[in-house]
Amino acid sequence: MSSVYQILFLLENEEALICEVKRTDLVDAPKDKKYHWVFYDKTDSSVQKLSFVSMNSSDDIQERSFKQGELKFNASEGIFEGGDKCFILQNHSGISLSKIVLDKVCCYLDQLC
Numbered sequence: 001m002s003s004v005y006q007i008l009f010l011l012e013n014e015e016a017l018i019c020e021v022k023r024t025d026l027v028d029a030p031k032d033k034k035y036h037w038v039f040y041d042k043t044d045s046s047v048q049k050l051s052f053v054s055m056n057s058s059d060d061i062q063e064r065s066f067k068q069g070e071l072k073f074n075a076s077e078g079i080f081e082g083g084d085k086c087f088i089l090q091n092h093s094g095i096s097l098s099k100i101v102l103d104k105v106c107c108y109l110d111q112l113c
Contacts, residue, residue: 003024004023004024004025004106005021005022005023005024005105005106005109006021006022006024007019007020007021007093007096007097008020008021008022008035008093009062009073009091009093010091010092010093010094010095010097011071011073011077011078011080011089011090011091011092011093012089012090012092013087013088013089013090014042015041015042015043015087016039016040016041016042016080016087016089017039017040017042017097017101018037018038018039018040018050018071018078018080018087018089019037019038019040019097019105020035020036020037020038021035021036021037021038021105021109022034022035022036023035023036023109032052035052036049036109036112037049037050037052037064037066037071038050038105038108038109039068039080040101040104040105045104047104047105047108048068049108049109049112050066050067050068050069051066051067051068052064052065052066053065053066053067060074060075061073061074062074062078066082068082068083069081069082069083069085070082073089073091074091075091076090076091077089077090077091078090078091
C-alpha cells in the first residue's frame with residue numbers, strides 16, 4: 001500500500017467492502033480531502049466514493065450517514081443500508097486488504113485528487 005493511504009475502518013462480506021481511508025500526506029488539508037469512505041463492489045470490482053454527511057458514535061456503536069445510505073457498526077459487525085441494498089458486514093478493521101483491492105482503491109482515490 002502506498003504510504004499516502006491508511007485504512008482506518010474496514011467492513012466487508014462476500015459481496016462488498018466499505019472502508020475509511022485517510023490521506024496521510026495532506027496534513028493541513030480540510031477533513032473532506034483527507035478522509036474518504038469507499039464502497040468496493042466485489043461482484044464487478046467497481047469502486048465508489050461514499051458522500052459523507054454526518055457521524056455519530058458512542059462507546060459501542062459507530063454511525064456514518066452518506067448520501068448513498070447509512071452505516072452502523074461496532075467492533076465485530078456492521079450493517080449498511082442504502083436504496084434497495086442492505087449488507088451485513090464483518091468488521092475487519094486492523095486486517096490488511098488484499099493487494100488487488102488495495103491497488104484498486106488507491107488508484108481510484110488518486111484519480112479524485
